[in-house]
Structures are given as C-alpha cells and as structure tokens.
Amino acid sequence: MLGPNGAGKTTSIGLMLGLRQPTAGRARLFGLPPTDRRARSRCGVMLQESGTTSVLTVREIVDLFRAYYPAPLPAERAIAMAGLAEQARARIGTLSGGQRQRLYFALAICGDPDVLFLDEPTVGMDVEARRAFVSSVQALAAAGKTIVFTTHYLREAEELARRIVVIDRGRVIADASPQELKGAVPGKKITLVTARPLAREALAGLPVSVLDVTGTRASLLSNEPAAVLRELFRRGVDVADLEVTGADLEEAFLALTRRGEAGA
Amino acid sequence: MSGDARTEAPAATRWPVAPLGRMLLAQSCSEIRTRWRIPAFSVTIVALPVLFFTFFGLPYVGQTLPNGTNLGAYLVASFAAYSVGSVMVFGFGIGVATERGLKVDVLMRATPLPPLIAILAKVINALAYALLSLVVLIVYAVIVGGVRQDLAVWLDMVVRLLAGSVPFIALGFAIGYTCGPNVAPAAANLVYLPLSFASGLFLPVSQLPGFVRAVAPYLPAYHYGQLAWSAVGAASEPMPVALAWLAGYTAVFLAIAFRAYRREESRKFG
Numbered sequence: 138m139l140g141p142n143g144a145g146k147t148t149s150i151g152l153m154l155g156l157r158q159p160t161a162g163r164a165r166l167f168g169l170p171p172t173d174r175r176a177r178s179r180c181g182v183m184l185q186e187s188g189t190t191s192v193l194t195v196r197e198i199v200d201l202f203r204a205y206y207p208a209p210l211p212a213e214r215a216i217a218m219a220g221l222a223e224q225a226r227a228r229i230g231t232l233s234g235g236q237r238q239r240l241y242f243a244l245a246i247c248g249d250p251d252v253l254f255l256d257e258p259t260v261g262m263d264v265e266a267r268r269a270f271v272s273s274v275q276a277l278a279a280a281g282k283t284i285v286f287t288t289h290y291l292r293e294a295e296e297l298a299r300r301i302v303v304i305d306r307g308r309v310i311a312d313a314s315p316q317e318l319k320g321a322v323p324g325k326k327i328t329l330v331t332a333r334p335l336a337r338e339a340l341a342g343l344p345v346s347v348l349d350v351t352g353t354r355a356s357l358l359s360n361e362p363a364a365v366l367r368e369l370f371r372r373g374v375d376v377a378d379l380e381v382t383g384a385d386l387e388e389a390f391l392a393l394t395r396r397g398e399a400g401a
Numbered sequence: 402m403s404g405d406a407r408t409e410a411p412a413a414t415r416w417p418v419a420p421l422g423r424m425l426l427a428q429s430c431s432e433i434r435t436r437w438r439i440p441a442f443s444v445t446i447v448a449l450p451v452l453f454f455t456f457f458g459l460p461y462v463g464q465t466l467p468n469g470t471n472l473g474a475y476l477v478a479s480f481a482a483y484s485v486g487s488v489m490v491f492g493f494g495i496g497v498a499t500e501r502g503l504k505v506d507v508l509m510r511a512t513p514l515p516p517l518i519a520i521l522a523k524v525i526n527a528l529a530y531a532l533l534s535l536v537v538l539i540v541y542a543v544i545v546g547g548v549r550q551d552l553a554v555w556l557d558m559v560v561r562l563l564a565g566s567v568p569f570i571a572l573g574f575a576i577g578y579t580c581g582p583n584v585a586p587a588a589a590n591l592v593y594l595p596l597s598f599a600s601g602l603f604l605p606v607s608q609l610p611g612f613v614r615a616v617a618p619y620l621p622a623y624h625y626g627q628l629a630w631s632a633v634g635a636a637s638e639p640m641p642v643a644l645a646w647l648a649g650y651t652a653v654f655l656a657i658a659f660r661a662y663r664r665e666e667s668r669k670f671g
Contacts, residue, residue: 154511175416177513187508190500192438193431204427205513207417244508254511 138287138302139294145307146287147185150256153285154182166252178207181250183241185257191230195221195240198229199247206248218276219243220269234261242270246277253277255286259293271297295319323358327365330354330378339374353377424514428522433529442492446530450484450538454546457603462546470635473548475605478558478629481535483602485562486569486622487593488531493523493573494580494589501665502582524570528563535559550633558632565628568621568647571654578661596622606637621650 138146151157152164155171166176189198199216203209210218216225219239224232232240238261245253255274259267274297278284288294294301295315303311303318311318323346329335331353340347340357343365348356359365362381369376437443458480462473500506509519539555542548572592580588597603599613600622606614617623618638624646630636636643 156507156510174418174513174515177511178416178418180511182508182511184508184511186504188503188505189508190435190503190505192435197431197434201427201431202512204423205419207419241508248513 138285138304139289139291140287140304141289143306144289144304146289146304147256148307149304150184150254150285150287154180154254178205178248179251181245181248181253183245183253183255183258185260187241189229189240189244192228194226194228195232195243196225198240199243202244203247206250208249210247210249212247215243215247218246218273220266220273235263235266238262239266239270242273246273250282252283252285255284257287257289259288259290291322320360323360324383325359325362326382327357327359327362328355328380328382329357329369329374329376332375332377335374339369339372343368418513421515421518424518425522425525428514428518429525432522432526436492436496436526436530442495443530446484446488446491447534447537449487450480450534451541453483453603454480454538454542458542459546462548466635468635470633471548471550473542473546474550474554474633475630475635477539477542477546477548478633478635479602479605479626481538481558481562482622482626482629483597484534484538485531485566486597486602486625488527488534489566489569490573490576490593491586491589492527492530493570494576495582495585496523497574497577498580498582498585501577527570528566531563531566532559535562554632558629561628561632562625565625565644565647568625568651568654571651571658572621574658575654575661578658578665596620599623600626602626621647624650 138149140146148157152159153166153171155164155166164171166173167179169176171177193201195216196212199212203212203215209215213222213225216222219242221236221239221243224236229237229240238258242255242258245255258274259270262270274284274286278299284297286297298315301311301313301315301318302309311321313321326348327345334352335350335355337347337350340350340355343357343359344361345357345359345365348358350356357365366379366381454476458473458476461476462471464472466472466475510516535558539559573589576585576588576592599609600606600617600620601609602622606617606623609617624638624643627636627638627640627643631640631643
C-alpha cells in the first residue's frame with residue numbers, strides 16, 4: 138500500500154485489524170470480524186506509534202508474544218530473522234530506534250502468522266537493517282505468507298510487492314502490479330526555461346502532465362521525454378535551458394491524483 | 402502453501418488459538434517481572450507500610466483499646482489495609498497511565514490476547530505484590546514489634562484485604578485512564594494519602610480532628626479498614642454495611658474509568 142503522508146495508509150491497516158471502526162462498510166479477515174481471536178491468531182502485526190514496556194529483555198517479550206499464538210516459531214528463530222540475535226538478552230530500553238523497529242518485526246513474525254500487516258516497517262532502519270529486513274520478508278513471502286505493508290517509497294514497493302495499491306486522501310487511485318504501475322506513473326520530470334513566456338497552448342496534445350508553468354519556467358512530467366522535446370522544438374518553442382530528471386514519488390503521485398480527479 | 406493446507410483442514414483444527422491459561426500465565430509472569438524491575442514501584446510498595454508502622458505503630462504496640470483489642474494488632478491491620486490499597490491505586494493508576502503513554506496498549510490490541518486476560522494478569526500481578534507487602538509488614542510487626550496474634554487471625558486479615566481490594570483496583574483504573582503518565586503519580590498520591598489519613602488508617606478515627614471524624618464514615622478506605630479491623634475484633638460497623646459501601650464505590654470508580662476509557666477509544670481509534 139503506497140501513498141504520501143496522510144494518504145490513509147495507517148487508517149486502512151487499522152480498519153483491516155479492527156483497531157478502528159469503519160463509518161461505512163465492513164472489514165473481514167479470513168471471513169471473520171478482524172477482532173475475532175481466531176482471525177488474530179493468524180495475523181502478525183507491526184504498527185507505527187506503538188510501544189512496549191522497556192524493562193523486559195528482547196527474549197522475554199518475544200516469549201510473551203509467542204504465548205499468544207497457537208503454533209509459534211522458536212524464539213531464537215524469530216529473533217534471528219529480525220537480526221537481533223546479539224541483542225536477545227538486552228533490555229528493550231537500551232535498543233536503538235532501528236533495533237526497536239526490528240524488535241517489532243520479531244514480535245510480528247514470532248507467532249508464525251499466515252498474514253503479516255506491517256505499517257511503514259522500514260522507518261528508522263539503517264541500510265544494513267533494511268537489507269536484512271527485505272530478505273526476511275522475501276523469505277516469508279516465498280514460504281507462502283501474505284504480507285501487507287505500507288510505504289511511501291515507490292522503490293520499496295517495487296522491490297518487495299507483487300501488487301501495489303496506491304492511495305491518496307483515503308481513495309484508491311491505482312491498483313496494479315509494479316510493472317503496470319511504472320507504466321502509468323510518469324517517470325521523468327522535464328524542467329524548461331524558455332526565452333519568451335510559454336503559452337499553455339504550446340503544450341496542447343503532448344503526452345505530459347503539467348506540474349507548473351509560470352512565465353518562462355515550466356515543469357512537466359512524462360514517460361516520453363524525448364518525444365515531448367522533439368515536438369516542442371518542432372513547435373518552435375525557444376528553449377533557453379533544459380533539464381530532464383527522474384520524477385520523485387511526490388510528483389508522480391500528484392500526476393496520478395490529478396488524473397483521478399479528472400476522471401471523476 | 403501453509404494457508405492452503407489450513408483451508409482444507411477439518412473445522413476443528415482450522416482455527417487454532419493459543420490456550421487462555423498459557424496466555425494468562427505468560428502475561429502474569431511478564432507483569433510481575435516488569436514491576437519487579439521498577440524499584441520505584443516494588444521497593445516503595447514493600448518499604449512504605451513498614452516505615453509508617455515503625456513511626457505510627459511501634460510506639461503503641463503495648464497498649465490496649467477500650468474493647469480489649471491490642472493496639473499494636475489494630476495498627477498492623479490499619480497499615481495492612483493502607484498497604485493493599487496503595488498497591489492497587491498506585492499499581493493500576495500509574496501502571497495504566499504509563500502504558501497508555503508508551504502506547505503499549507496500541508500493539509496489544511492487535512494481538513490475539515483477549516483484553517480480559519490482560520486485565521486479569523494485572524490483577525494477579527497486583528495481588529502478588531499486595532501479598533508480598535502484607536507478609537513483610539506482618540513478619541516485621543511480629544518480630545520487631547512483638548505483636549502477637551494467632552496465625553489464623555493474620556490469615557483471615559490477609560484474605561479479607563485481598564478479596565476486598567476491588568474498589569481500589571477500580572480507583573486505580575479511574576486514575577490510570579483519566580491521567581497522563583506524568584500526572585498519574587501525583588494524582589494517586591493526592592487522592593490516596595488524604596483518603597487513608599481521613600479514614601483512620603494512620604491514626605485511629607477517634608484521634609482525628611472533629612470534621613474529619615464526621616467525613617470518615619463516607620470514605621471507601623474507612624470501610625475497607627473495617628475488613629482488617631474486624632479480623633482483630635475491632636470493627637466499628639457490621640461487615641454487610643462495609644461491603645455495601647465498598648460495592649457502591651467500586652461501581653462509581655468503574656463508571657469513571659469506563660467513561661474515560663471510552664472517550665480515549667473514540668479519540669484514538671475513532
């Protein structure tokens with residue numbers, strides 16, 4: 138689940154887990170209400186903004202969470218998969234932010250759940266931790282687990298997901314495979330400075346979404362920057378300066394959102 | 402693939418859940434261990450009643466009340482009631498407020514742990530510390546203070562106090578859900594200390610200033626004290642009256658706690 142900050146990712150996870158009540162419609166997990174203990178026994182959860190008591194050790198709290206589940210993983214295995222083997226005897230209060238994030242991952246997987254819900258799992262992880270996390274998630278997926286996770290990094294979604302749901306302001310604006318999504322999201326950003334103020338008509342019919350045109354400066358998003366530039370030159374637009382860069386996600390979202398509004 | 406296997410399994414094995422007993426055991430042990438590692442709680446809970454008894458009780462151990470009860474035994478009963486009440490009010494009040502502050506509750510809510518088991522584990526934890534504090538106080542009073550009572554009397558007192566502690570658990574929850582983690586310790590002190598003073602847990606009610614003496618019979622700790630005093634034959638009201646007052650206060654405190662809990666639920670998880 139991919140979306141900018143404030144898109145409704147955490148809220149969606151909360152609804153799926155029965156932590157929040159929907160104002161309309163209903164959420165079901167395995168056909169059961171998400172608050173049902175039978176459903177929860179098959180879920181592992183990693184939430185943003187949750188905490189644990191700080192005086193227990195890593196091993197102790199993993200053992201506690203294992204007791205909640207019918208057929209948990211061995212504690213050593215869950216701790217090792219989260220990359221915390223060296224900190225197993227450390228108190229939670231002494232862990233760094235990244236280690237704490239790994240602890241929450243260990244707590245999510247220790248019950249050997251069929252479905253994992255991970256809300257922004259890589260926030261606060263360093264490069265090393267993130268790499269270990271990615272390989273653990275891939276191993277779990279290969280073992281047949283379903284993993285639902287949220288992120289605001291397109292790269293992360295592409296790397297890990299088989300299906301990406303893009304949401305913005307509480308609405309689904311795309312639901313596709315990473316390949317399909319890549320085609321739908323404009324990948325390049327063209328920044329132009331023209332000699333004379335650019336008329337909007339000069340851009341008519343081009344495969345671009347306009348981010349901003351003010352006076353002689355224009356920012357455009359497109360998947361075919363070469364074709365766009367060729368057409369602009371053919372139309373006699375006098376380009377003084379030009380830059381083509383990879384579009385960042387915020388900009389790509391903006392393009393997707395605007396299309397959603399146009400379609401609606 | 403494990404998912405497929407489970408879908409085809411017979412209904413009985415399709416939805417395995419962990420046994421509640423195992424959850425309760427693990428949760429209780431974890432609560433007790435957590436509290437043990439917070440000396441601000443564990444040391445205070447055990448040391449304060451002994452200290453108070455030393456200052457307010459030891460000087461009077463040899464004296465006898467008009468009805469023949471040994472004053473030492475009466476004061477042990479008073480501080481025993483103070484001690485159990487404080488474990489409940491401070492344990493639940495500060496404990497619940499701290500967990501809310503750390504957002505422990507957010508993650509716990511998403512696990513298969515039923516909320517009732519979580520609460521039950523907290524009660525077991527609190528009863529364990531209350532028992533510990535009672536045992537230390539009574540052993541101290543017997544050995545250092547030379548207070549003599551039959552073992553059956555002490556046991557009777559312990560059982561009455563533990564069983565009757567419910568209104569203070571409710572008061573703890575009320576404080577824990579209405580106060581933030583920084584306010585809760587002060588709130589618990591401000592509520593519980595004057596309450597136990599005015600209820601005659603430090604000095605017998607007859608020694609208190611007139612207006613306090615007038616208020617005392619309306620306070621929960623006064624009626625809770627009756628449970629302990631009755632064990633040493635010094636209760637000043639019949640047990641059914643004391644129990645009725647305690648039940649009434651339980652209902653009031655639970656209502657406050659529940660309202661605060663609901664308000665937070667709708668704010669946090671609306």
